[in-house]
Every structure is written in structure tokens, then in C-alpha cells.
Amino acid sequence: MNTKGERPAVPLPATVRALGWTSFFTDLSSEAIYPLLPAFLIRELGGSALSVGVIDGFANAVAAIVRLPSGAVSDWLGRRPLVLFGYGLSALVRPLMGLVASPLGAVAVRAADRFGKGIRSAPRDALVADLVEPAIRGRAFGHIRAMDHAGAAFGPLVAMLFLLLFPGRERMLFLLAVLPGLVTLAVIWRFVRDAPARTPIAARTSLAPQLDRRQWPLLAAVAVWALGASSEQFLLLRAADLGVPAALVPLVWLGVSLAKSGTAMYAGRLADRWKPQRALAVGWLAFAAAYGGLAVSGNLAAALPLMVIVGIAYGLAEPAERAVVSLVAAEGRQGSAFGWYALVQGLMALPAGLLAGWLWQQGPQGPAWAFGATAALAMLACGLLVAVGETR
Numbered sequence: 001m002n003t004k005g006e007r008p009a010v011p012l013p014a015t016v017r018a019l020g021w022t023s024f025f026t027d028l029s030s031e032a033i034y035p036l037l038p039a040f041l042i043r044e045l046g047g048s049a050l051s052v053g054v055i056d057g058f059a060n061a062v063a064a065i066v067r068l069p070s071g072a073v074s075d076w077l078g079r080r081p082l083v084l085f086g087y088g089l090s091a092l093v094r095p096l097m098g099l100v101a102s103p104l105g106a107v108a109v110r111a112a113d114r115f116g117k118g119i120r121s122a123p124r125d126a127l128v129a130d131l132v133e134p135a136i137r138g139r140a141f142g143h144i145r146a147m148d149h150a151g152a153a154f155g156p157l158v159a160m161l162f163l164l165l166f167p168g169r170e171r172m173l174f175l176l177a178v179l180p181g182l183v184t185l186a187v188i189w190r191f192v193r194d195a196p197a198r199t200p201i202a203a204r205t206s207l208a209p210q211l212d213r214r215q216w217p218l219l220a221a222v223a224v225w226a227l228g229a230s231s232e233q234f235l236l237l238r239a240a241d242l243g244v245p246a247a248l249v250p251l252v253w254l255g256v257s258l259a260k261s262g263t264a265m266y267a268g269r270l271a272d273r274w275k276p277q278r279a280l281a282v283g284w285l286a287f288a289a290a291y292g293g294l295a296v297s298g299n300l301a302a303a304l305p306l307m308v309i310v311g312i313a314y315g316l317a318e319p320a321e322r323a324v325v326s327l328v329a330a331e332g333r334q335g336s337a338f339g340w341y342a343l344v345q346g347l348m349a350l351p352a353g354l355l356a357g358w359l360w361q362q363g364p365q366g367p368a369w370a371f372g373a374t375a376a377l378a379m380l381a382c383g384l385l386v387a388v389g390e391t392r
Helices: 014-043 049-077 079-099 103-131 134-165 170-176 178-191 215-228 233-241 246-274 276-296 300-328 334-360 366-388
Strands: none
Touching: 014 079, 014 103, 014 134, 014 170, 014 178, 014 246, 049 079, 049 103, 049 334, 079 103, 079 170, 079 178, 103 134, 103 300, 103 334, 134 170, 134 246, 134 276, 134 300, 170 178, 215 300, 215 334, 215 366, 233 246, 233 300, 233 334, 233 366, 246 276, 246 300, 276 300, 276 366, 300 334, 334 366
């Protein structure tokens, strides 16, 4: 019941709720496979640690490069066709990992999966911005991110339970990942619809992914942040170093993902109330504080709560990031704006991983150096964001 003077909450459009479920089932399918890939590549396919890094880096680069043109095309063509194609490609290609016989085959499957992600990401976020007013965009993006992370939490749990029942049957698990993918396609086909055009057609016919001057300061801050936000595999590696048994490491991933999901659901509303830029700054500060704590912490009892705080920080920042991007986008250019944002984040993923990995290898203090660099870069990004001033 609303208290006196409160306005009733505006319900999210059916398409936004449906996009939340597509994110849930897609990440359930993806995260049931992804944590198992390193061991699978080395044991089953004869790969090495280097091949694991190359596969992940190449796949993320593919996703990053395709995001910008897909966003621009969605401004011209419409959002739903690219959302459907991107999710469909990933859903049908991802299970083929169960049939590969070499590291090269794994590269092809993983790259095609990430190609699908690159196609759908910017059009999906632009569709959300089209469907909801700025006053509730934080809540809309928070809903989708919460569902995304919920799927990411349950994916490894499903994989763990499956392998307890069927030890050594990773290939069967990979093939069964097609089932949640098919559910995703059914939800998109039935419930996801394009929004009516809000801008004149003439403003939407160019395929050039133009970069508005208001986007430059935000993209600079995002680039610095992304350079520090290296793979969360380092959190799992640290948990194992500090004594978490290998069989229980997926539970650490589960805890971090649940923290992301639970926080994102409410953080979107917070972003709407505080203004997205302020909420984003708070999220990045929490991220810096958590990684700073991990840099100086050498015991498991302190590290595990700090890892949960990392998840909370992601949950705070992600809806606010997307809400800020939607505010700086020019009329008719939401897809391009989200394409630039995703491109910058994606291109920084490889140098971020290389930086963290190199620092990690620098002797006994390597993990402290890696986590300390992450905290410092997050603080720098927050400073850049504050220096820009409030986006209107």
C-alpha cells in the first residue's frame, strides 16, 4: 500500500519484463558452460592455459567490435529483428561446444556465441530506452540486470548438480544448453515488440554510428573503469588460493551473482531517485572500496564478504550506467549510443585481463597489486565522472 503523498509505481512494459526473462534463460545456459570451459579445453581438447586466454580474449573482441554497427543498424531497421537474431544465434550455436574436437573448434563456437551477444546488446538496451520514460529507466535496466545475474547465479549451480549426477558428462550438459535457449527465443517471439518511433524517420535513416560530444566524457570514464574491471575469474582464483576447496568454488560465484541480482533489482529505483550519475559514482566507489579491501586482506573470512560487496557494487553501477548512456544519446541514436558504450567496455576487456594477469604473476604480492590497481582505476573513473558534472 502506498503511503500518503506517494505516487503509485508505474508498471514496466511487458516487453521490458520479457527481456528480463530472455536475459535470465540466456545466462542460465551460458553460465552452465562457461565455468567448465577451461578444464574442458585442457583435459578433453588438449589445449593449454594460453589457449584458454586466447579463446576468451578473441571471443570478447568479436563481441565488442560488432556492438557498434549493430546499434547503428538498429536505429535504422528497428530493435526487435536484431534482438531476435542475436539471441537466436547464441542459443543455437552455444550447445555445439558439446561436439567440438579441437581448440580451434572451441574458438569458432565461442566466437559465434559472442558474435550473437554483440549483435543483441546495444539494440536491446536501446529498446528499453525507447519503451520507458527517463524517470524510470534505472528501474527498467535494474530489472533486466537483476534477471541476467540471477541466471548467471543458477547456471553454475545447475551445472554442479548435473555433474554430481552424471560425472564427466560435460558434453551432454553443453548439448542440453539448447533447451533454455529455445525458451529464450519463444519469449522474444511472443512478447518482445518494437516501440513506436519517437523521432522523425529522417533522423533514423543514417547508418553512421555518430558520436555526440556529450558522450565523450562518459566514455572516457567508462574506459578507465573497464580497464580496472578485469575478469571475475580472479576473484575465484583468489578464493581458491585462500583455501576454498575446488568443489565449492562455484558457490563463491553463486554468492557474487546473487549479490549482483538482488542489488540491481533495487538499485535501478535508487538511480531514478538519486539521478543516474550519482548512483553510478556510488557504485564505482563501492567497487573501489571492495577491491582495496581485497588488496590488503590475506584471510578467507575477510575476503569472502568483500567479494560479495564486489557483486553489490556491480548491481549498483550497471543500471545507472545504462540510464546515463540513454540520457546523453541524441534523438533517434539510442542504438548508436549503446553501441559506443558496449564497444568501449568490450575493447578494454582484453587489456584489463592482461594487466591483472601480469600483476598477479609478480610474486607473492601479485594478487594485492592486481586488486590494488583495480581499486585505483575505479577511483580515477569516479573522479572523472564527478568532474564532468551532472548529465541532463
